[in-house]
Amino acid sequence: MNHVLQYIPGNSVIHRMNPVTKLLLTIIICVCAFMTDNLFFLLGLLAVDLMIGFVAGVAGRTLKIFRGLLMIAAFLFILQALLTRRGTPVFWIITDEGLMGAGRVVLRLIVVCMPLALVLAVTRISDLTNALVQHLHVPYQYAFTLATAIRFIPQFLEEMNGIMEAQTARGVAFDQARGLKKFSMILPLCAPLLISSVRRTDQTAVAAEVRGFRLRTRASAYRRYTFTALDAATFLFCALLLAGAILIR
């Protein structure tokens, strides 16, 4: 089981950054993507995304996410281009403004989603929550809830696969169905899956409780998350990105 959100251990500069810094960088990239309308600046941000993935030594995962997003993006691009009525026609009912607009939407989507997925690949969720609790004073209970929710996604998918395999063994042809048909076949399976998830989450809650969940305070975390020169440099980079987004709209 190697899920797209699963942590990949490593010792790159990105791995060594303070989790808060990584989160800040992610947020700044997202903010910039929404502030600017400039296609080239968006492409620049995309390059930054890819570079982060490569520097972190998770090129494989980066490209996998990129490819996944491209597929969604292609669909959105066509939709957006067809639906835009403004501008001068270039080809059939497609206008230049439609193309530009679609390009922006799609690029923005990729630029925003990439770092969100990547940050989980290069940061342990527990480091993220610990650092949020330590530096940003997020109440531990909230941080824990978020972390648990993220942790359960792969498990949920794994169970879903298990159920689908079991149904396939009984002659249900999931693999031949496509699109809506497949969706309507999967939907009824979600209810039992949700029930078993709720039961399981409940047990995880007990497991946390008997290992002192309620005793945990801001000072509990064993690992400490300091800010280093690396983080300072990243802050500077964030400021530059932001300034760029304001200047190059």
Add this chain to the structure above:
Amino acid sequence: MIEIQDLSFTYQDEKKPALEGISLSLREGDFLGIIGPAGAGKTTLGRAISGIVPHHYKGDFYGSVTVGGMDTVDSSLIDISRLVGMVFQDVDSQIICPTVEDELLYGLENFGIGRDEIPERIGFALGKVGIPELRERSIGSLSGGQRQKVAIASVIALKPRVLVLDEPTGELDPQSSRQVFTLLRELNEEFGITIVVIEQKIMLLCEFARRLLVLNEGKAVHEGETRQVLSHAEDLENIGVNIPRVATLSRALSRKTGKEIPVCINLDEAEKTARGLMA
């Protein structure tokens, strides 16, 4: 260490009681095995000892459970959990953190174990279950058996006085299962930790547990010293608990020869008995 008096428990919204009239008394340093068919109430009893019943799972609770002098109903779950560690039957729901090291850190951090003591505790626990090399791994990349060992390690790192394990070898191969029981014996003998282990593999219980409790439909069928419980072979077979073949054999011999033969629980004993009979 553990005193259970006439315990009955029915889960909320259930009609049938999960446990009925259970009484049990364990001294510090005892090693109890619990066995019984599916739905017998084994897990529920484990939960009652660790206070999860009735603190988390609500229902009708009659009788009393006292652990280390604390009445589990009157004490808070936190106070009980400082004393009792529990390894759950469903390992995946027990694991909270995304990596092995984090999972071990979790309880240690929360219970306020000193920073200088933490590395030693982690090393101890991982070493004991034999997975020091998995320390940095993410949970998702582990096999079921490895995850089971992580779950056990995360509880023994806390060095509880009482250790409750709910089918801790369910995902393990025979060799690893033995390893886990050997570890339990070590913890029991070296540190005097009281062990309560729910287990289906009767051979392991025969070899390692000093006392046995047989549950069926919420009631205690037999309770006592392992050998003595095994002498009630028919009762056990009737509820679907298979007893070791050596035990069956020694009983059959006893019936056939009309002599009083003690129940054998391993091959060595059986050999000795057979030689004795032939002499």
